[in-house]
Amino acid sequence: MRWTTHLATGMLAATLIGQPPAGIAVAGVFSLLPDLDTPESKLGRKLPFISLPLNLIFGHRGMLHSLLAVIIAYIAAIQFFPTWAIPMTIGYASHLILDSLTPSKIPWLWPYPEYYGFPLVMTNSLTDITLSVLMTLFLAASWSQIIF
Numbered sequence: 001m002r003w004t005t006h007l008a009t010g011m012l013a014a015t016l017i018g019q020p021p022a023g024i025a026v027a028g029v030f031s032l033l034p035d036l037d038t039p040e041s042k043l044g045r046k047l048p049f050i051s052l053p054l055n056l057i058f059g060h061r062g063m064l065h066s067l068l069a070v071i072i073a074y075i076a077a078i079q080f081f082p083t084w085a086i087p088m089t090i091g092y093a094s095h096l097i098l099d100s101l102t103p104s105k106i107p108w109l110w111p112y113p114e115y116y117g118f119p120l121v122m123t124n125s126l127t128d129i130t131l132s133v134l135m136t137l138f139l140a141a142s143w144s145q146i147i148f
Contacts, residue, residue, distance in 0.1 A: 001098045001121065002128050003042040006031045008135035009098055010091035015142045023087035030073070030091030034099070037064040065096055066110035 010031025014024045035041035036051050038060040044051035054064065063069055073092050077085035098121075099106045105117030121127045 001095075001102060001123055002132055003032055003035070005128055005132040005135060006035075006095050006098060008132060008139050010094040012135050012139045012142065013090050013094045014087045015139060017086070017090065019087050019090075023084065026084045027087040027091035027094070030088045031095045033073075033092055034064045034069065034095045035060075037062060061099065061104055061106055061115075063107075063110050065099060065106040067096075067108050068110055070096065 007028050011024050011028040014027030019027065032041070032043050036043045036047065037054045037058055038044050039048055039051045039055055041051070044055075058064060070089065070093050074085060074089045077088040081088065096106055096108070100108070100117035101120045102117065102123055103119035104123075105115035105119065107113065108116045121131065
């Protein structure tokens with residue numbers, strides 16, 4: 001999926017569970033985190049000193065795209081950022097759910113090598129772009145309900 005789709009969906013998920021604006025922003029950032037395992041990603045280009053080693057060790061859509069990574073992220077968040085643990089986890093998990101909808105699927109049970117998902121959306125396809133626009137529109141509509 002496109003980074004814009006991940007960002008809008010993570011922020012929308014946090015909005016729908018009643019997170020305050022800061023929590024929504026945190027969920028948005030964490031919705032991009034699983035792709036830190038590829039230097040071509042939005043975050044990977046900004047943090048190549050982290051992205052390149054992660055890519056060499058795990059590859060793209062490896063450990064960072066697993067249920068284990070969600071659990072580790074949640075435990076770390078509870079320990080170091082308890083206020084933001086829920087939006088961090090929501091953002092991260094939303095990324096994995098979306099990537100499960102692509103033909104590449106994800107290794108939910110890593111280190112077990114099987115990849116799981118429903119191949120419905122090709123990355124950068126018209127469907128992906130449409131999903132990104134729709135999530136952004138839903139996000140804007142939900143904010144307008146909160147603000148007005």
